[in-house]
Amino acid sequence: MPSFELGKDPALTDGLYSLLKRRGFFWPSYEIYGGIAGFYDLGPMGSLLRENIEKVWKDIFIVSEDYLLVDCPSITPEIAFRSSGHLEKFSDQLTRCIDCHTPFRADHLLEGYVDAPDLFSPQELETALRENGIKCPSCGSELGPLEEFNLMFRTSIGPGGEKTAYLRPETAQSIFMDFSLLYRMNRERMPFGVAQIGKGFRNEISPRQGILRLREFHMAEGEFFFDPEVPDFPPFERFKDSNVRLIPNNDPSSTKEMTLGDAVERGLICSEVLAYHMGLTRSFACEIGIPIEHMRFRQHLASEMAHYARDCWDLEVELSSGWIEMVGIADRSAYDLNQHSTGSGEEMTAKRLLSEPVQRSVTRIEADLKVLGPIFRGNAGKIARELICMDASGIRSIKDKGEPVIVELPDGSVHKVPTEAVIISEVEEKVSIEKYTPHVVEPSFGIDRLMAAVIEHAYTEMEKSPLKGSDEEEMGPYRVLRFDPRISPIKCGVFPLMNRDGLPEIAKTLLSDLKKIGLITYYDHSGSIGRRYARMDEIGTPFSITIDYESKEDHAATIRSRDTAEQIRVPIIDVPSKVLELMDRYKKE
RNA sequence: GCGGAUGUGGUCUAGCUCGGUAGGACCGUAGCUUCCCAAGCUACUUGCCCGGGUUCAAAUCCCGGCAUCCGCACCA
Numbered sequence: 001m002p003s004f005e006l007g008k009d010p011a012l013t014d015g016l017y018s019l020l021k022r023r024g025f026f027w028p029s030y031e032i033y034g035g036i037a038g039f040y041d042l043g044p045m046g047s048l049l050r051e052n053i054e055k056v057w058k059d060i061f062i063v064s065e066d067y068l069l070v071d072c073p074s075i076t077p078e079i080a081f082r083s084s085g086h087l088e089k090f091s092d093q094l095t096r097c098i099d100c101h102t103p104f105r106a107d108h109l110l111e112g113y114v115d116a117p118d119l120f121s122p123q124e125l126e127t128a129l130r131e132n133g134i135k136c137p138s139c140g141s142e143l144g145p146l147e148e149f150n151l152m153f154r155t156s157i158g159p160g161g162e163k164t165a166y167l168r169p170e171t172a173q174s175i176f177m178d179f180s181l182l183y184r185m186n187r188e189r190m191p192f193g194v195a196q197i198g199k200g201f202r203n204e205i206s207p208r209q210g211i212l213r214l215r216e217f218h219m220a221e222g223e224f225f226f227d228p229e230v231p232d233f234p235p236f237e238r239f240k241d242s243n244v245r246l247i248p249n250n251d252p253s254s255t256k257e258m259t260l261g262d263a264v265e266r267g268l269i270c271s272e273v274l275a276y277h278m279g280l281t282r283s284f285a286c287e288i289g290i291p292i293e294h295m296r297f298r299q300h301l302a303s304e305m306a307h308y309a310r311d312c313w314d315l316e317v318e319l320s321s322g323w324i325e326m327v328g329i330a331d332r333s334a335y336d337l338n339q340h341s342t343g344s345g346e347e348m349t350a351k352r353l354l355s356e357p358v359q360r361s362v363t364r365i366e367a368d369l370k371v372l373g374p375i376f377r378g379n380a381g382k383i384a385r386e387l388i389c390m391d392a393s394g395i396r397s398i399k400d401k402g403e404p405v406i407v408e409l410p411d412g413s414v415h416k417v418p419t420e421a422v423i424i425s426e427v428e429e430k431v432s433i434e435k436y437t438p439h440v441v442e443p444s445f446g447i448d449r450l451m452a453a454v455i456e457h458a459y460t461e462m463e464k465s466p467l468k469g470s471d472e473e474e475m476g477p478y479r480v481l482r483f484d485p486r487i488s489p490i491k492c493g494v495f496p497l498m499n500r501d502g503l504p505e506i507a508k509t510l511l512s513d514l515k516k517i518g519l520i521t522y523y524d525h526s527g528s529i530g531r532r533y534a535r536m537d538e539i540g541t542p543f544s545i546t547i548d549y550e551s552k553e554d555h556a557a558t559i560r561s562r563d564t565a566e567q568i569r570v571p572i573i574d575v576p577s578k579v580l581e582l583m584d585r586y587k588k589e
Numbered sequence: 590g591c592g593g594a595u596g597u598g599g600u601c602u603a604g605c606u607c608g609g610u611a612g613g614a615c616c617g618u619a620g621c622u623u624c625c626c627a628a629g630c631u632a633c634u635u636g637c638c639c640g641g642g643u644u645c646a647a648a649u650c651c652c653g654g655c656a657u658c659c660g661c662a663c664c665a
């Protein structure tokens with residue numbers, strides 16, 4: 001059966017994208033007003049397809065891997081992104097040529113002149129541009145002043161709009177902010193994962209390539225928290241021998257094939273935890289129907305890796321438009337938790353049991369509330385709390401000099417605490433628990449891109465059907481979307497061969513039996529039977545059931561398979577279970 | 590953002606040079622047909638990207654905007 005090969009002939013996907021609109025997968029949003037780049041509507045088929053892809057994702061991350069599922073808001077107050085670094089990181093400083101108006105990223109212009117310009121502040125950039133005498137690379141003219149372009153959509157909360165907020169560019173941050181709660185919900189056991197499926201928003205400068213680069217997109221993210229001092233990750237055993245294609249960043253021009261186990265041993269992949277999630281990602285992609293030959297993992301170049309990332313690998317899938325990133329799997333170390341911990345003042349740590357409890361003597365500060373109370377009244381408790389957190393040796397030397405201890409409260413007020421209120425003692429302490437900030441590995445899935453990949457790889461064009469008089473000149477090729485039945489938007493079509501003589505009644509009874517077991521169905525009585533099959537093939541419905549005149553006598557129906565066009569005759573009463581069985585069997589083949 | 594190309598029913602397109610009723614095919618809908626792989630027959634629905642200008646008259650010419658595609662730039 002002739003099918004086309006992706007990447008070999010992009011012209012073959014031409015017909016695909018009109019099919020997708022015609023049959024209700026997706027199309028550009030706000031078309032009646034001319035459309036806006038970077039936004040797409042998912043139609044009836046696209047919505048079901050996306051939901052099914054997410055279902056498979058949940059089967060892996062929530063059901064098999066026990067990730068905790070959360071669902072947090074898209075609108076996020078500014079402070080959160082100040083801590084996370086997005087306010088800076090997602091703002092590019094642009095400068096424009098005063099003659100040709102071409103915009104450039106200021107830090108890119110400084111590559112090669114200074115070290116790590118991406119970490120520079122706007123002022124530093126401005127100075128560096130001037131000191132190095134940088135001119136417009138395309139025409140040589142002077143460059144204008146810096147402009148800020150933030151990739152986050154800005155909005156405000158409440159009336160008056162004084163509270164600035166942004167639409168989240170990734171779902172991850174909420175998970176970090178909720179870390180302590182989630183850690184407790186997991187009963188303080190490590191390691192554990194948290195997952196979120198939702199929308200992300202990025203105000204891309206110039207979205208292209210249709211649904212592959214959106215300003216509002218679906219993402220499924222996992223955050224896997226673990227103890228960085230535990231090098232082994234036993235579950236990794238499962239993927240140790242999985243073969244993968246890798247493009248390591250020390251040699252970006254060649255693809256290497258090896259097992260994930262080897263890659264960790266050779267130090268290409270930084271940890272077993274990261275490699276494990278690459279394995280998970282690969283099996284997820286396989287399950288939704290992306291062929292393994294069209295997958296590879298590419299390591300971020302040192303220059304494109306975010307400054308907090310220890311290591312980062314992208315799953316890329318080959319499409320008609322080339323190799324496209326689908327999933328980013330990053331080791332973000334303790335960066336995010338540290339940022340939010342510092343930003344909010346909340347402790348974000350996990351506890352680790354020391355293998356041997358440690359005896360040590362500790363200098364402890366106590367506050368004598370009997371003294372503090374009468375002096376400071378309402379503030380006494382706060383001062384005491386602040387006092388016992390201060391550096392013990394420093395306090396001791398102050399106390400030894402007989403000077404009062406200066407305590408500053410979070411509200412900014414400063415208080416002089418008399419020496420006699422400060423008690424310093426040496427205690428022997430048995431420490432059996434140690435606190436640490438967990439590291440995190442983040443697999444982040446672009447659902448819309450994966451959906452496009454699934455569609456392209458399920459797409460098959462065939463020579464026209466051999467029988468009857470269809471005319472390929474007019475019809476174009478015969479098109480089939482060969483989805484895995486698990487992700488097909490519609491699971492089965494139900495057709496009366498003729499729209500009369502009691503056939504519709506039989507078909508509708510069967511239809512409701514299929515609905516009862518939760519299958520999404522499609523009833524169709526219009527057009528010839530072949531046309532109805534063709535409609536189902538175009539939306540990737542794996543099974544079509546036809547009630548014919550014989551059904552009235554033998555109470556049986558035919559089930560026709562999308563991929564083979566084969567038909568089997570099954571008693572009507574057994575059709576629902578037979579369909580489930582066929583769906584299940586498809587997976588294993 | 591820049592340069593180039595493009596924009597006609599749901600889809601693909603003819604018409605634009607040379608202004609004068611917008612045409613086809615597919616898809617879709619209803620009906621006929623014992624109809625199992627886009628068959629046939631009948632009927633039907635749906636359109637000139639938006640705004641302005643020139644003109645008696647604009648899909649067509651001019652200006653502006655928007656969008657798409659390609660290249661540059663940008664980005665995951």
